[in-house]
Amino acid sequence: MPRVVVHVMPKPEILDPQGKAVAAALPRLGFEGIASVRQGKRFELEVEGEITDEVLASLREAATTLLSNPVIEDVVALEVEDA
Template structure:
């Protein structure tokens, strides 16, 4: 069965407290290669049947209206994985 993956991230201009905490933890562990971390959400929508343009459009609508909060988050990806 095909799966549609939706990735949601906090808007770039907003603070990401979880990402900041992870950045600090990495620094305390001696990992200095990364200057910042942003944490988002991943949703996997399993599709019964074939993914066509209509199903993909429905997934984008669900991503925009239900899976993300448009005030503080951006949908950064909607893709089909087999």
């Protein structure tokens, strides 16, 4: 079944407390040399049938309205796998 992967990240100007927490934890656990961490989301959508331009446009709309909050997040990528 074809799969679409949607990548969502907090906008650059938005504070990312989860990412900050990870960045602070890394050196405590012995992992040095990481300047910053941002945490976002990754969605894998299994699509029924073929992925046409129409389906993709609809998925892009779903990504920007339902999968992400456009006030604070950007859809940074939308990848089609096994199309």
